Amino acid sequence: MTTTIPTAPAPARRAPESPAPSRRRSVLARLDARLTPYLFISPFFLLFALVGLFPILYTAWVSLHDWDLIRGQGDFVGLANFQFVLGTDSFYKALRNTFSIFLLSSVPQVIAAILIAYVLDANLRAKTFWRMGVLVPYIVAPVAVSLIFAKIFADQSGLVNNLLMGVGLPAVGWHSDALASHVAIATMVNFRWIGYNALIFLAAMQAVPREIYEAAIIDGSGRLRRFWSVTVPMLRPTIIFVVITSTIGGLQIFDEPRMFDTAGQGGASRQWMTLTMYLYELGWGPQVSFGRASAVAWLLFLIIVAIGVLNFLITKRIAHAGGPSKHKR
Template identity: 50%
Template sequence: MVVQVDGPPPGAVTTRSRPPERGHRLARLDVRYSPYLYVTPFFLLFAVFGLYPLAYTFWVSLHDWDLLGVDPAFVGAQNYTQLLADADFWNSVVNTLGIFVISTVPQLLAALWLANLLNRRLRARTTWRMAVLVPNVTSTAAVAIVFAVLFGREFGMINWLLDLVGVDAIDWKANRFAAWTAISAMVDWRWTGYNALIFLAAMQAIPRDLYESASIDGAGRARQFWSITVPLLKPTIIFAVIISTIGGLQLFTEPRLFNSGTNAIRGGPLRESQTMTMYMFENAFAPHYNFGYGSAVAWLLFALIAVVAAINVLILRRLGGGARKGDR
């Protein structure tokens, strides 16, 4: 009697059933193209609200465009040539770069020091970390009013403190360098804590083993900071420099509110603290209403920001001392 047994005979090689080819194709397509699908909404929004306004502003800068109702007339590069010969424009460039240097360099150094302090074992660390953000969430208008009072000529607290040490009163709004200093103090007070938290977040990601090894080798806190913390923070420092460059060169609210009265948009009676954004606003809107000329100022400001940001990145990379070929 022969008994038939279901299944393969002993020793036979079995093969697993493969999934359908269609499933393989869908899986490959999902891995290859789904990331682009996820980031597509950002690029669509950036094209609508970023690239299109940028291109349209350049097109407007090639026209003599009066916002009061006169039809725009194409003038080509006339706005740019006229702008490069405008003494008030170059004055605004000098003011912008001066305030930017005075405010940004101390701001980033203070933020780095503050972040290193908050990274230590302090009592109520969470409270202190939250406290550094208070200036940033405070209304800019309120901050400008308070600083305008502090730097007042007659009854300002800063002049009162200077008088205690024998220094004559300073007209903070009429003197160019004094106006730069007062506005820079306002900017630093608002943004130092914000940059400090960015540096602090990067410091938290540095492995503690590196500091323990350095301590065993006899390195103090200062040596650990400059030899471990700062080199590993290089990408974050570059990011903070770029963000501070963009914000510092677009400064408008602080100097506008610091100078009250009819000369507010001019940055004082002699344009002591008028930035490029203020000069752009003055020409594009009241009192000139020349939208084409103001758009040309905006494009030159865009070019200045790109150049300064690129220079800052190159300087930081050279200071960081990239890896040499022999060290790789």
């Protein structure tokens, strides 16, 4: 008797997949790869459009009208607000003071930040302590810094004048002399921001490949030569960033000069009144005019954009001038 072994049924042949779903999936995959990055960054641009772009455009609209605090929008005056602002001596005095304080603070600030970052990048004991210590002034409230430094730079019994008179030097009128007041205000700005920028430069220094330093040491370069020929050229992109951000922040300075004295008006002869203080005076002073204040805001905006573009072009050209130079003893 023979037994028959049952055989498994042959698998059913799958129907060939339609090319339409395959093409649809490939299209969706390409759209996902292209759109996903934009979806991730879209919250920033939406927030910027709400709290950044819209106020800028609305300020431009206000600057073209006779705008009142109570009544709101008034008559359309065109460029009359700009003509009024550009025809006053206070605007040019505020512009001069702003640029003076900006230069006295930003230039030493960047140089000191690079030097401090270079020291922090060395083999120090308690590195974390020193790196955290340079950031402490940044977290102090600007009003507190201004009040403290206003006492330090007081004309009669200030700490600085007491030290100067202690070594036989004459006292300085920090609140009466224009240049001295600019130096005092720039000192406040540097006190707050040098440590912050130093940490930015420190992060950039730590990203420099150590093989470059080792090659420079083998070539016989000294410490100063390595700093000037290797470290500084490798920091060029970071220097561009810090210079641009310092320019934007320095031209909008308000807290430090506002709190430098109790009156808060920029001195008896407005010798340290900045553009933002002038804007505040037009917007909330005795003769309130939101249209003129908005005109000052837009003039300041255009100045910052022009100087920012100029800084970017100059530093970009320097950055493309060449890489690290050859190492010499």
